[in-house]
Amino acid sequence: MAAPLSVALIGFGFVGSTFHAPYLTTTAGLELKVVSSRDPDKVKEALAPFDAKPQVVGSPLEAATSDGIDLVVIASPNDSHFALAKAALEAGKHVVVDKPFTLDSAEARELARIAKQHNRLLSVFQNRRWDSDFLAVRRALEDNLIGPLVEFESRIDRFRPQVRDRWREQALPGSGLWFDLGPHLADQALLLFGPPTEVSATITTSRPAAQVNDWAQVILHYPATAHQLALTVTLHASMLSAAPTPRFMAHGVAGSLLKQHADGQESQLRAGVSPLDEHFGVDNDPLLHYQQEGDPIAIAPPCGTQARYYAEIRDAIAGKVENPVTPAQATALMVLLETAQQAAASGQRLPLALNDDERKAWSQTVR
Structure with missing residues (x-):
């Protein structure tokens, strides 16, 4: 070996x-x-x-x-x-x-x-590509469970009213909630739907003592085409959300999807659970599939597998598989993050200015 x-x-x-x-x-x-x-x-x-x-x-x-x-x-x-x-x-x-x-x-x-x-x-x-909640939603969309999609919402909300003494919450380059949680939300959206045509956003400060942004709502706009309906994707992050909010919601012409609770791998790691534990990544919160009539169908989510990222990095270095997160994808994501900041500052919808390689990096999507 x-x-x-x-x-x-x-x-x-x-x-x-x-x-x-x-x-x-x-x-x-x-x-x-x-x-x-x-x-x-x-x-x-x-x-x-x-x-x-x-x-x-x-x-x-x-x-x-x-x-x-x-x-x-x-x-x-x-x-x-x-x-x-x-x-x-x-x-x-x-x-x-x-x-x-x-x-x-x-x-x-x-x-x-x-x-x-x-x-x-x-x-x-981008470890959250292998979160149980995202994997469940992605599989359901790939299986076309709710038909053509018209609305998608992805949220990471927390309740942290006290500003912490850490660099992420200080007025430093690259700090703030949008650069902390935005990369997860935006990367998952790009994986599902590819680059949007335009971006609009509100990125602001909600806690009185906060030095940097701690609330963000960014909307990705996908226009209708000959083969697809118009799609609105909302990315939301907050530090003042005491009430539970769904992690994912998706609405299509044939039904809706709801994933209430988030993947638990971070909580397990914080509790000292080894990634090699047989229960690591197990998610007991089902994805709910709503149709026009009847009770929702509960769909068991797959196991979260964030550790797969480093297995793929190992194999990519050996030339056995592709890089799981390429520089072109990572750069396109940075363009989206800064475009959202510019849209929030200007109050306007702004186009996403990607080069051909950065746009092609997201060719394998469910849209």
């Missing part, structure tokens, strides 16, 4: 320790060799259950360019993504960047160019 890929993880905050470290240490063919963190004791304690003992270094740049490292995973604050990814690619490393990819589409396109120049894999950790 081939030797495992040596991995360096940059950043051991919430995202690095909760998501990346457990998946990296439980995916066959990957070996976590280096972690960049200012708290070696935290790293040691967190990785003890996985029997992983990486070298801990204080310098992110040292981790990004370390000799003997094949894959660099960047889970540091958003404003450091570009510089660290650039350094790693130029040092000959394959690179995974946590979402959001970069601060803007210009940085994203430059990283894509550098990766191509050095013939290195570059990908973005």
Whole structure:
């Protein structure tokens, strides 16, 4: 068997320790060799259950360019993504960047160019493509359960009235709720429906002490064609939603779909459940299929499989499968995120300005 890929993880905050470290240490063919963190004791304690003992270094740049490292995973604050990814690619490393990819589409396109120049894999950790709720909805739409679609809504709402002392909620580049949760919502919508023609948005601050946006409603507009009905896709995120709201709703000419509760993999990881546990990713909340008459049909969702992302990264580096999240897809997503910001600032519907490669990257959709 081939030797495992040596991995360096940059950043051991919430995202690095909760998501990346457990998946990296439980995916066959990957070996976590280096972690960049200012708290070696935290790293040691967190990785003890996985029997992983990486070298801990204080310098992110040292981790990004370390000799003997094949894959660099960047889970540091958003404003450091570009510089660290650039350094790693130029040092000959394959690179995974946590979402959001970069601060803007210009940085994203430059990283894509550098990766191509050095013939290195570059990908973005869009783990929620493998959430149970999304997988259930996607399968139902692919099976055409509710006929031609006219309206789709995707929400990630939370109730956090107190502003936390963390960089994501401070007035820093790449902070705010839209750059935190927007990449998940928008990536899933692009996977389902491809790029919209226009985008409109309201992105604002709702909590009195908030320094950055903490409420967002972004609408993707898809016009009617000779073969499709007009479709409106609403992406919503809030930090002041105490009442439960559905994770997904979809309405078509033959019925509706409702998924009330979100995938539970994050909650399991936070509770210390290993991705190798037989119950990991199991979702007991059914997808409800409403038709014109009768009670809704309950459809069991598939198991969530976020760990599959790193298995596919491993195999993509070996040339066995395609990159699960390509630079073109990641760049198109950045264009959508910044277009929504511009639409919110201007109060206008704005077109999505993608190049041909970025638009073609979403050819396999249910629309």
